[in-house]
Amino acid sequence: MLDKLHKTLENGTKTEIKALLKKQHPSEIADILESLPQNMRDKLWKQKSLKQGKILPYLSDAVRGELMQDMPPAKIAGIIQGMETDDAVDVLQDLSDELVEKVLQAMELQQYRRLRQVLFYPENSAGGLMNIDILTVRIEMTLKMVLHYLRRLNKLPEKTDVLMVVDSNHHYRGVLLITDLLTNASKLTVEELISTDIEAIPAHLPAHEVALLFEQRDLLSAPVVDKQGILVGRITIDDVVDVIRAEADHHLMGKAGLDEEDDMFAPVLTTTRNRALWLGINLATAFLAAYVIGLFEETLEKVVALAVLMPIVASMGGIAGSQTLTIVIRGMAIGQITEINTPFLLRKELAVSLLNGIMWSFIVAIIAMLWFDSITLGLIIGTALMINLFCAALAGVLIPVLLSRAAIDPALAGGVVLTTVTDIIGFAAFLGLATVFLKQI
């Protein structure tokens, strides 16, 4: 699909492009914008027929920030006033603090107050995700009163599957299913039909945990309350889906030292700068490994076969360790790693590493013996590989546990630390054993 669009944008006439854009859902236009090189992107964005306000909520943070940086505050304010609160807040959170203030000042007072309520909470908390356009009913109302109230509203907020039930102090009490309104006698009271299954989410709960709750309970929407138990908003699943996707991206991209909001088509210099740091960190660890190898220069000088084989020991350790690391980091992300099962998991990973170690060390030893015609060399590489696989399993479990205790994100730092460990232990074990046991082959 995108293919066809790209072709029209490149070669089509103005009328063709306009006709094409008209047919697309705003989310699809956002997709097109994200997948365009920057100059084509800017050109498309400035097309008059484009409904910028409708498209903005669907853009990734990086692309949105880039497209909005030159807009006048009054124009941003105008666009934002037409949005749902949660979308508006999303957009504002990408702008500089200074610009946000200017935008807020250009707004109508009522809208300003609404936005302030949500902006008060951190972006990655239940409060930052919530929408404050909620329908509430009082617990003592009859269905007839509720129906009358809804009819007067004429239009209900999008994605209303339940009405929030509150008491006279606006404390959250439960929900009333819209479907129950349809199938029950109108003389019943809200209290008789209230469903209290859905627990309220505290506004300060991290977005990550909100997402876990939604997934576990198969929720479509959930009420948000402040510390006093007062209902302040509602989170709907479409916003949670964005959190889940962002988190998954964070894990995937973080492993390669990338920001999950990275714009594929950012200018070359921006991308170069973003990636340079990661390369620098890895260069430092590579030099550390080189330093360790350098300690054994004399041994290497005598037996050059060691130089040929040593990367095998290091890289196998890295591979095995990153399997364990991935399992543990994922287990931590879905909240399944606890104090009780960590020791069990560690024992299991060590056992797996021993079994795989025995098998592959044997094979590597045989090949090395045949290749370099030296039984001692075979025994040395086999032993070094077993040591490194064992340490890799140990490191794969302990590194993420220790990193997260030190409040460092294991998804970002885990991989680098792990390969540093497996490289150093791999080279040191292999070359160290060789120094002790090997005379000239």
Added chain:
Amino acid sequence: MLDKLHKTLENGTKTEIKALLKKQHPSEIADILESLPQNMRDKLWKQKSLKQGKILPYLSDAVRGELMQDMPPAKIAGIIQGMETDDAVDVLQDLSDELVEKVLQAMELQQYRRLRQVLFYPENSAGGLMNIDILTVRIEMTLKMVLHYLRRLNKLPEKTDVLMVVDSNHHYRGVLLITDLLTNASKLTVEELISTDIEAIPAHLPAHEVALLFEQRDLLSAPVVDKQGILVGRITIDDVVDVIRAEADHHLMGKAGLDEEDDMFAPVLTTTRNRALWLGINLATAFLAAYVIGLFEETLEKVVALAVLMPIVASMGGIAGSQTLTIVIRGMAIGQITEINTPFLLRKELAVSLLNGIMWSFIVAIIAMLWFDSITLGLIIGTALMINLFCAALAGVLIPVLLSRAAIDPALAGGVVLTTVTDIIGFAAFLGLATVFLKQI
């Protein structure tokens, strides 16, 4: 939270455990089961007070398969009949074909027919995800008739936000929002209020694309039609969330050669077997790299410094290449890589690699010169590093594109192929240049 539960399970009395389980949501009990070592898991699963049928839909495929393997078919049939169709199908799809047949035969005819309808579609398609418990209304009905019909049903299916509108041939025509039923005069007809924004999803659409559609359009539910346009079911967002999570896990775990359904607490032997293959594949590529190093044994014998520095060239290539690879694989997963923008992306990645190459090669060259007191060695490692970073960018873009053309999943194979390329080019460029230009330091 899990921590407390684990402690009670380990040290608590039977009554304490029972009381504890009673308070938990089935999804939480599923979480507990997944986070337990296997013997504790089996013990908990056999507790009489556990509502197995409620918990099964929340378990991961691997754990569910393990817990169900010894259940008699009649018992499975009994449990499954109480589930929603999509959950029931989910459970069935993990069992062996033979067992599925036995279970289906133990079922009531009506339920059997319903399940057959969904089992007909592949697991990873819209048809396999859908639920067939849908409420349909005819386009010519008045709201009064609809309301009367709903009231007679007494209880609507869970998560009903819209009613599906069909014509007399059961072709899908649009949806009627439940909220519109509440706010409009009952003499209006469905046709006057029908919303046709939500396009029907073809039953054969891959689950992956269904998830993209839901994300892009912020859908809560969507109708599913067969090839004739006849309405066959409905997909709700909670099932789509599972697809999104599974896909994210696939990307993350696939990179480490792990199955996304891997059970963290599977027996040691199962895990050892699952991981052995991946280690074997990587061992083969490590030997390939060793073979390349072996070609330069003579050079290495003369200048041992080369052995010390060579891992730096290879590992920096691997790091830079995997940044590019990650960006491209993710872009492909969200459908943003097309024929038109691939050449642009390739040029950009190559430019980034040149810039970072120049910078880091300079730094590495200086350090090598100082360390080994040889200007030639510095120039050689700098040049080799630039070559490898450039090839890494090239490989990072081309490998996933070529793999997916060959219908090989780049999320699984991309990383191995890439590091093979960067290792071989890294070692060959560095040692090759040294062979040509370096005399004894």
